[in-house]
Amino acid sequence: MIEQNLDKKPPLLLEIKNICKNFVSKKSVIKAVDRVSFAIHRGETYALVGESGCGKTTTGRLILRLLDVDQGQILFEGIPISGLTKRKLRKKRHNIQVIFQNPYGSLNPRMKISALLAESISIRAEKPSNIQAEAERLLQSVGLEKEHLDKYPHEFSGGQRQRICIARAIATNPKLIICDEPVSALDLLVQAQILCLLQNLQKEYGFSYLFISHDLSVVRYMTDRIGVMCNGKIVEEGTRDEIFENPQHSYTRLLFASLPTLKNADAFTTTNIQKDTETYQKVLRDVKEHSSTKIAVSKTHYLLSD
Numbered sequence: 453m454i455e456q457n458l459d460k461k462p463p464l465l466l467e468i469k470n471i472c473k474n475f476v477s478k479k480s481v482i483k484a485v486d487r488v489s490f491a492i493h494r495g496e497t498y499a500l501v502g503e504s505g506c507g508k509t510t511t512g513r514l515i516l517r518l519l520d521v522d523q524g525q526i527l528f529e530g531i532p533i534s535g536l537t538k539r540k541l542r543k544k545r546h547n548i549q550v551i552f553q554n555p556y557g558s559l560n561p562r563m564k565i566s567a568l569l570a571e572s573i574s575i576r577a578e579k580p581s582n583i584q585a586e587a588e589r590l591l592q593s594v595g596l597e598k599e600h601l602d603k604y605p606h607e608f609s610g611g612q613r614q615r616i617c618i619a620r621a622i623a624t625n626p627k628l629i630i631c632d633e634p635v636s637a638l639d640l641l642v643q644a645q646i647l648c649l650l651q652n653l654q655k656e657y658g659f660s661y662l663f664i665s666h667d668l669s670v671v672r673y674m675t676d677r678i679g680v681m682c683n684g685k686i687v688e689e690g691t692r693d694e695i696f697e698n699p700q701h702s703y704t705r706l707l708f709a710s711l712p713t714l715k716n717a718d719a720f721t722t723t724n725i726q727k728d729t730e731t732y733q734k735v736l737r738d739v740k741e742h743s744s745t746k747i748a749v750s751k752t753h754y755l756l757s758d
């Protein structure tokens with residue numbers, strides 16, 4: 453997290469400009485990401501929140517270039533990554549890393565932790581002289597022991613596996629880490645430990661996070677600024693305090709209304725919107741029908757389109 457000194461914002465790291473992604477099947481076209489724009493500064497944590505299916509993960513996959521945008525631009529340090537060739541992209545790969553929800557599925561079960569970490573360390577622009585020593589250092593920085601290097605992923609608990617995924621993500625010296633529901637699969641106590649770890653690592657290394665979550669308690673604890681997504685669009689954007697203290701869009705209010713323990717930032721609960729309410733259906737219709745629904749909560753926030 454960065455200090456909220458609005459006059460002295462660090463430089464921009466990532467700029468998303470009006471990106472779109474449709475999934476086309478024989479029967480329908482899903483507008484998964486619909487003219488989405490936002491920006492992330494160095495050292496900042498930006499959260500995309502919204503219920504399941506609103507387009508958060510697809511946005512993350514577009515930034516990682518696991519998918520190509522249909523329209524719009526993604527700039528990383530001012531360079532459009534949406535147009536990079538595969539070869540040029542490989543050279544930049546170390547800059548953006550990802551931590552997924554399922555820590556077991558993300559680790560190759562046949563590789564020892566030493567090999568998993570060595571593989572990521574070797575992606576770095578400047579490789580350390582002693583990869584084994586660096587792998588030990590990384591493991592210790594996520595709260596594991598160097599003896600763990602000789603084990604396989606199945607020999608760890610879910611929380612430990614997520615720590616390994618975090619070590620692997622920071623192993624490349626990234627500037628941005630996309631955290632896609634990184635604690636949803638863990639129990640509450642372990643969630644809190646992992647979130648604390650993510651915050652401490654950010655303080656130490658200075659990278660930015662794009663934090664994707666449907667869990668508002670987690671988001672409140674973690675982020676500087678928030679974009680609220682609904683039906684593929686960002687309908688509201690602002691600082692954490694602005695969004696939590698004074699939500700403007702009816703969808704954001706509905707999202708909050710569905711979370712009774714919101715006042716307690718330490719209670720990491722999951723949200724669930726009552727989809728059958730009339731209000732909910734009306735809000736969704738409004739978002740679908742109006743192309744420019746993004747609301748500027750903050751006077752100083754960075755609107756790149758509309």
Ligand SMILES: Nc1ncnc2c1ncn2[C@@H]1O[C@H](COP(=O)(O)OP(=O)(O)OP(=O)(O)O)[C@@H](O)[C@H]1O
Pocket residue numbers: 475476482483484502503504505506507508509510511666
């Ligand atoms: N590969 C795909 N093919 C077809 N449709 C897809 C594909 N990936 C995502 N979608 C659809 O795009 C929409 C957005 O999905 P996305 O996974 O980005 O949402 P999300 O907000 O991350 O949801 P969740 O929190 O459940 O992962 C959904 O309607 C989803 O069904």
